[in-house]
Amino acid sequence: MGVSKTDSIVIVGGGAFGLSTALDLVKKGYTNVSVYEKDDHIPPRWSAANDLNKIVRAEYEDDFYTDLTIKAIDAWKTPLFAPYFHQVGFLHCVSGAAPQQATDTLNRFRASAERNSKIQPHVVPVNTEDDVRQACWQLDGPVTGWNGYLNRFDGYAHSGAALAGVYRAAQAAGVRFFLGEQNGAVDELVYVSTATAKKCAGIRTKNGRFHPASLVIVAAGAAAGRLVPQLGQNVVAKSWSVAHVHLTDEETSALRGIPVTYARDLGFFFEPDPKTNLLKMCPMGGGYINTDPKTGISYSPETLKESAFLPEADEKQLRQLLKQTLPSLADRPFVEKSLCWFADTNDSDFIIDYIPGMSDSVIVMSGDSGHGFKMFPIVGSFITDMLAAPGSQQPVARWRWKQPASQGKGDWGGDVSWRLGSSKELSEILPAKASKL
Incomplete structure (x- = not known):
């Protein structure tokens, strides 16, 4: 079904994943992007990236993430990100x-x-x-x-300062930000039934207002499970x-x-x-x-x-x-x-995909698993790549939606x-x- 460059896109969360996505969307020509964040400033105090610094190390046991981090380090050396990379x-x-x-x-x-x-x-x-x-x-x-x-x-990267820098860049590029407990805190995703399926029609903030959207991207970090209970124990x-x-x-x-x-x-x-x-x-x-x-x-x-x-x-x-x-x-x-x-997964893989059965109307972007911030300069492109992929399917199989297993209390x-x-x-x-x- 897909989303057009002028459709309304709402991002829930103004941390690393949400900010990177907002900036990459406007760079790729999407013109109607809004970010909702419950804190009254960015970097948000609830974000795992609101910190002095995070390690940026390229070597992983899994070469897939090694190659991604090498790409991210190249991006850390570009003008927007270079002031924060050491x-x-x-x-x-x-x-x-x-x-x-x-x-x-x-x-x-x-x-x-x-x-x-x-x-x-x-x-x-x-x-x-x-x-x-x-x-x-x-x-x-x-x-x-x-x-x-x-x-x-x-x-390492100066993480809190990097968030603030990308926030300023995204604002200047046209992203709209709604901050604070009343205007920016998302109380729920609003779903409607269509003739053929169910879909997410937008979000409702704590002040009771409904904000319609063609696409909702949940990048809420450790709070993702509360907004998207369909995740079950896949993200905790x-x-x-x-x-x-x-x-x-x-x-x-x-x-x-x-x-x-x-x-x-x-x-x-x-x-x-x-x-x-x-x-x-x-x-x-x-x-x-x-x-x-x-x-x-x-x-x-x-x-x-x-x-x-x-x-x-x-x-x-x-x-x-x-x-x-x-x-x-x-x-x-x-x-x-x-x-x-932070938002954790069993295997430390991210989850970046549409929620099944929702007419491609809501994406979960989560599972940083304590190592995702090093991807900050490029993680937003994982969303735009998916939007541009045939059938809008997540091209990286390991990041696709996994059906939650009932496993009881566990050591995730x-x-x-x-x-x-x-x-x-x-x-x-x-x-x-x-x-x-």
């Missing part, structure tokens, strides 16, 4: 106490980098503690038993924790240009941000879920306050990482602590090799006196 390298190691699963995963990532002709020249082996310090001389901790590799092809909300250390001007300057430093069994940190003097850190693990006992599906909490803490086990893990690498910071207080909720994504450990329920790790909705 190709400082990726120091990818395991500590001397790493479990075998961590070592095996690292070796598969290294093999991916070494077999790719574009990445391989940038890969440097790291076999000893001295090699670690050659890769990053600022690491003055013991780094006992650390080994792995340095990939200078990789780096999961989180990892984030914390920061506040540095002095001198400490920030001393760490300028360091590679993203990642001990696969402990966690990772970035070059500190020169504007805020914050050094961002993330532990690695199975993540956290928030299962609704009525549906068996994990949803993100309704309020930001519920996620504004650092689980005790994660704090211990990050302090161990600092003791190994930057011991002078190991006892520094953690600030701006939170759980970062637990079989993905790069995630160490099992997920835990939010209720199990909440600080004392806090409660789960």
Whole structure:
């Protein structure tokens, strides 16, 4: 059936997937594009990409995503995105106490980098503690038993600032934005029955207004399951924790240009941000879920306050990482602590497709699975490619709609090799006196 260049297209969500899609649509000639976002500013506080920075590393165990990320890195170097991309390298190691699963995963990532002709020249082996310090001389901790590799092809992106930059570009190109709890928060998708099928006719915002659309694209991140219950357990909300250390001007300057430093069994940190003097850190693990006992599906909490803490086990893990690498910071207080909720799938593949039986009227764009932001400059093209494909069918088979399976409460994504450990329920790790909705 298809959508014309002048038809009304509504995008639900002003995070990375929604913004990239809005910008790519107008670049491809679509003239009636609107974005609805429940926060009153962009970057939205609920977006997983509303963050200081995200890793941009090209090597995957799956060459399909390696090739996509190489394409994305080329796009990160174009004028709109280049101010936010920092190709400082990726120091990818395991500590001397790493479990075998961590070592095996690292070796598969290294093999991916070494077999790719574009990445391989940038890969440097790291076999000893001295090699670690050659890769990053600022690491003055013991780094006992650390080994792995340095990939200078990789780096990071200043994610929150990139969202703001693309928001400005999309506005200038003609995209309309509706922000805030009343005008931008989408309460429901509105469906109607036709003579031959059911279709989505538009959206209803929390102020009660109906907004008609020829096509609705749900790019709502961790909240996708609430708006599109047809997803079932194919996309669920999961989180990892984030914390920061506040540095002095001198400490920030001393760490300028360091590679993203990642001990696969402990966690990772970035070059500190020169504007805020914050050094961002993330532990690695199975993540956290928030299962609704009525549906068996994990949803993100309704309020930001519920996620504004650092689980005790994660704090211990990050302090161990600092003791190994930057011991002078190991006892520094953690600030701006939170759980970062994202849309997860069992296999870490995205879901970008029409909802079946809806007359090609609504698309789900979800399942970033904690690795999607690196595709920010190109992810919008995945939608326009699909709209231009024969029969508007998703040309990438692995991103097509999958019928939800009834699996009961599960450890979504637990079989993905790069995630160490099992997920835990939010209720199990909440600080004392806090409660789960």
